[in-house]
Amino acid sequence: MTVLVVGSVALDSVETPFGKADDVLGGSGTFFSSSASHFVPVQLVGVVGSDYPVEKLQPLAARGVDLAGLERAEGESFRWRGRYRHDLNSAETLETRLGVFSHFKPKIPAQFRNAPFVFLANIDPRLQLEVLKQVERPKLVACDTMNFWIESRRSDLLELLGKVDLITLNDGEARQLTEQSNLIKAAKWILARGPKHVIIKKGEHGAFMFTKDTVFFAPAYPLENIFDPTGAGDSFAGGFIGYLARTGDLSEANLRRAVIYGSAMGSFAVEGFSTSRLLEITADDINRRVQEFARLVAFDASIGT
């Protein structure tokens, strides 16, 4: 089954303790698509400026990412410049130039409107709501968000919560949105406002998936070298939704597996700058890493004291 994603397509310039990369593929829509395309065909809706080196998106198109919904607008592309310090835990934003992204009005092409899986990547909640008006009752709608929208578009975000099946957000955002420092309480707060599933991402500390009755925890894959943390969250989402769309199974057991596939894709994303690693791995690499996740947490609880 196909996945429709609406998000940013940007040019990133990133500096980490391991090196630098200038004007490389970036943006939530780009990372999500690169990741999800390992599982299913992806339809990407976004905008780039007239300066965007669209040939750089060829590897995505070659992987089955349909770029028919990628608008080219007059003006500059969205550019983000950031730096990671030694601990690699949080990006320091040096510059954000929204360019044409600041006037982005997502238009879903007619042939994308019946996509069964929809991911509303981190954009203005008002635009996320606009997208939902243009699509035809998907099997699953998931969204992401960020601190900026939680602050500036709270009521729109709350309206959106009532219309999505699942939300992914990081621990800091969950605390900010819910004003609950405890993540279980934060998840309950969100679940009470609409979504049936809440995924709280804790970066290098793994991710929780909450439903009304269950909690699932997936560790982050322990890597000895992390080259560039940019896009890990969107790559997680791409693996998660991509796996669900491929299997078409929304059972709790399959959602748990999807979280592991998402975690695996997040772990690949940070092994190279930009989307480089995501675009070189194979299905075997992914399945092998999923098995490593299984070994990482495996214990036999059947022998009591």
Place this chain on the structure above:
Amino acid sequence: MTVLVVGSVALDSVETPFGKADDVLGGSGTFFSSSASHFVPVQLVGVVGSDYPVEKLQPLAARGVDLAGLERAEGESFRWRGRYRHDLNSAETLETRLGVFSHFKPKIPAQFRNAPFVFLANIDPRLQLEVLKQVERPKLVACDTMNFWIESRRSDLLELLGKVDLITLNDGEARQLTEQSNLIKAAKWILARGPKHVIIKKGEHGAFMFTKDTVFFAPAYPLENIFDPTGAGDSFAGGFIGYLARTGDLSEANLRRAVIYGSAMGSFAVEGFSTSRLLEITADDINRRVQEFARLVAFDASIGT
């Protein structure tokens, strides 16, 4: 099999967002013993001052903690006063009065010297080394340490590493000791210096157990209310070593189970002030929580993409 623990026996005064407790049972030896006594008989070696309300230790004695090695010295007992802010992640030490603990010279009673399992709780590495001279080739020796000793007793600590089978320390301490920000690299650094197992505790983010060839990760149990984080690490160690001593099995599979029992005990410790919760739980409570850990991380990786 019996566990010998050498550590501090203190009086804690703790303030958290949920309340206060004054002059309650504290110290690494106390938490370890309270936890390990759910699995095996424990021999506690430590020192208290002439002011210590020893009757408060009766519940430990009643649970099978042998206090024959608890010295009573002239002077004040070790007192720690601390506060946890809203996020409960790190204690703010308001006052530390070492009292008689500053002159502590552990003397292992003759009847404790052949204990098969030995835990050297967080005390001066020189004293930890002294203890090892007094015991007869245990089946397993584990130690803990802290930032203060890493700074002030580095060479003694390195000597100790060559003489223990296992070390538990938290992520910050592991980074400080090894000067490696990456925890896998930190673990390798430590493994190269003696211990066959390294457990790196990440508090609310769980714990890693590393060997030369394997990595195991156990999440922290997600609790909605954490009353008092004091002693979680020592309670973890008590559950871990206690389970190993009870089963007498040092296989990788059993060490993994022991980490989960340790994590379970750590999760109980923080559900009440001081040792209160540890001293009221039953074997059923513990086994139930271990099963909940299993459900928390369970997924079936057998279905590939």
